Every structure is written in C-alpha cells, then in structure tokens.
Amino acid sequence: MLAAYITHIDCQKHEMGNHHPECPERLGAVNDQLLIKGLLDYMEQLDAPLATQEQLARAHSPSYLNEFAEIAQQVPENRHVQIDPDTSINEFSYQAALRAAGAAVLAANLVASGQAPVAFCNIRPPGHHAERSNAGGFCFFNNVAVGIRHAIAHHGIERIALIDFDVHHGNGSEDILFDDPHVLMCSIFEKNLYPFCGDVPMGANMVNVGLPTRSGSEAFRQAVSEVWMPALEKFQPEMIFISAGFDAHREDDMGNLALVEADYEWVTKQIVMIAQRYSHGRIVSCLEGGYDLSSLGRSVAAHVRVLIGAD
Numbered sequence: 421m422l423a424a425y426i427t428h429i430d431c432q433k434h435e436m437g438n439h440h441p442e443c444p445e446r447l448g449a450v451n452d453q454l455l456i457k458g459l460l461d462y463m464e465q466l467d468a469p470l471a472t473q474e475q476l477a478r479a480h481s482p483s484y485l486n487e488f489a490e491i492a493q494q495v496p497e498n499r500h501v502q503i504d505p506d507t508s509i510n511e512f513s514y515q516a517a518l519r520a521a522g523a524a525v526l527a528a529n530l531v532a533s534g535q536a537p538v539a540f541c542n543i544r545p546p547g548h549h550a551e552r553s554n555a556g557g558f559c560f561f562n563n564v565a566v567g568i569r570h571a572i573a574h575h576g577i578e579r580i581a582l583i584d585f586d587v588h589h590g591n592g593s594e595d596i597l598f599d600d601p602h603v604l605m606c607s608i609f610e611k612n613l614y615p616f617c618g619d620v621p622m623g624a625n626m627v628n629v630g631l632p633t634r635s636g637s638e639a640f641r642q643a644v645s646e647v648w649m650p651a652l653e654k655f656q657p658e659m660i661f662i663s664a665g666f667d668a669h670r671e672d673d674m675g676n677l678a679l680v681e682a683d684y685e686w687v688t689k690q691i692v693m694i695a696q697r698y699s700h701g702r703i704v705s706c707l708e709g710g711y712d713l714s715s716l717g718r719s720v721a722a723h724v725r726v727l728i729g730a731d
C-alpha cells in the first residue's frame with residue numbers, strides 16, 4: 421500500500437500575473453525535488469478530481485460559492501480579475517481551485533478508508549486564508565476544511581486535528597472550523613504578519629501560537645512541544661490534516677521565522693508520532709504557502725520523506 425501523491429496539471433494554469441509569488445512554477449519545484457530525491461518511487465500518483473458543490477458547501481456559504489463561480493466563469497481570455505489587492509483570477513483559476521479542493525477530498529477518501537496510509541497534495545491555489553464567505557490571501561476554496569468536513573460527513577470520523585505550520589495564520593480555516601466539535605486546530609504563525617489575526621483564538625478548539633519575528637528553530641520547536649503536543653495528546657485525533665506551508669523558511673521573503681528544512685523534518689516527526697499513537701497513522705497533508713522555489717522544494721521533500729516513512 422503506497423502513500424498517495426495527488427496533483428493535477430490544471431493547478432498550473434491558474435496564475436495571478438507576472439512576478440506574483442504564488443506562481444505555477446511552485447508545483448514543479450516541489451515535484452522536481454520529490455522526483456530527484458527518489459520519494460515518488462514510494463508514492464502512487466493520482467490526478468485530483470474536481471470538488472463537487474456539495475463538498476464545497478460543507479465549508480463555504482452558498483452565496484459565496486454562487487458569487488465566486490459567477491465571477492470566475494466570466495473572466496475574459498488572457499485577463500485577470502482582481503479579488504483582493506494580492507489575489508486575482510484568470511480563466512483557468514476556477515478549475516484549478518476545484519481541483520485543489522478535490523485533491524483534499526480524494527486524499528480524505530483514500531486515507532480514511534485505509535486505501536493509502538498517508539497522502540500529500542501538491543496543489544494550488546492554496547486554501548487556508550479562504551473563509552466561509554470570503555476569498556483572500558491567494559486562496560479561494562479552503563482545501564483542508566473541505567477535506568476535513570468530507571472525512572467527518574462521509575467517513576464518520578469523530579475527531580480530526582488540523583495542524584498549520586505556514587508562516588501566516590490560517591484565518592480561513594479558523595473562521596470555518598472554530599465552532600466544530602469534531603476539530604482541533606493547531607496553528608503556529610508569525611505575529612504582526614498577514615492576515616494580522618490569530619492572537620485571540622475564535623474558539624476553544626483553536627490552539628494558536630503567534631511567534632515574534634526572527635524567532636528561529638528553537639522557539640518554533642518549543643511551541644510545538646509545549647503547546648501543540650499536550651493539546652494533541654489530550655484530543656487524541658482519529659485523523660490528522662496538515663496545512664503544509666513552507667514560507668517560514670529562512671530563505672523565503674514572505675516571512676521571518678527563520679526555519680530550515682530540519683525543522684520541517686522535525687515537526688513532521690512529531691505529527692507522525694501522534695498519528696501513529698492515536699490515528700492509525702492517517703495523515704493528509706496539503707500544500708499551502710512557500711514562495712522561494714528552491715527552499716520550497718527542499719522543505720517539501722524533507723516533510724514528505726518523514727510523512728511516507730522513507731527516512
């Protein structure tokens with residue numbers, strides 16, 4: 421039984437203009453490193469399906485889904501429509517967003533049913549800034565929230581942990597999941613950085629740790645060990661989703677937490693340990709941020725190597 425590697429060529433057609441950091445090349449940078457390091461030999465590659473409206477509606481409001489579909493489907497060829505100051509769509513964005521959310525659903529199906537031990541989704545657009553009724557921060561559909569809600573609704577999973585180590589707080593995931601008794605969300609992020617929230621959690625199921633700029637590896641690991649791990653031990657998740665963003669890497673200009681590949685390797689080991697203890701090893705990891713192509717590829721490889729047990 422191989423780990424699942426889920427991606428789709430449609431995810432590369434969405435782009436937000438020249439020099440936008442959330443660029444199509446990100447997926448290739450990830451794929452190249454997984455290939456070069458031999459990790460794809462341990463994984464079964466699958467095409468992401470399109471998420472259905474029913475699946476999306478578990479995380480997003482009907483009015484938002486209708487409005488976004490309407491705007492997205494009317495984008496003229498070779499043009500961009502601005503959604504917020506940093507986020508825009510082209511004619512392929514809607515299809516790409518459906519594939520990214522669909523990847524999380526397929527991953528949930530494979531891992532919850534035991535057809536794959538773990539899954540990594542190499543997808544874009546990312547999702548963790550997409551709120552129930554708002555796109556933003558390069559995100560349109562909240563991929564992990566759609567996957568989590570599918571695992572709960574379709575597979576009857578009672579307790580799911582969402583772990584978000586992107587340098588930015590997953591405000592969209594918090595907005596969707598803060599009152600969900602089936603979910604515990606753990607987020608570590610850089611303070612005073614987009615989306616400028618998270619310091620005050622929206623609900624009791626939110627474990628948010630804001631770290632000061634240039635905190636570095638030690639402070640990050642300490643927050644994981646002292647705050648996340650006790651909460652995860654207490655919650656005993658039956659399945660774990662990861663919002664895997666790699667923009668806290670010291671080579672990435674988007675943030676300043678100064679992490680390195682070894683930190684992503686280490687935090688993945690902690691998550692795998694929890695998953696083996698409580699969740700039958702079941703983990704679904706979805707790509708979020710990470711904008712320096714070289715460190716993104718290397719960091720994902722370090723993460724996936726531990727995730728699939730190839731280390």
Ligand SMILES: [Zn+2]
Binds near residue numbers: 588667708
């Ligand atoms: Zn980010």
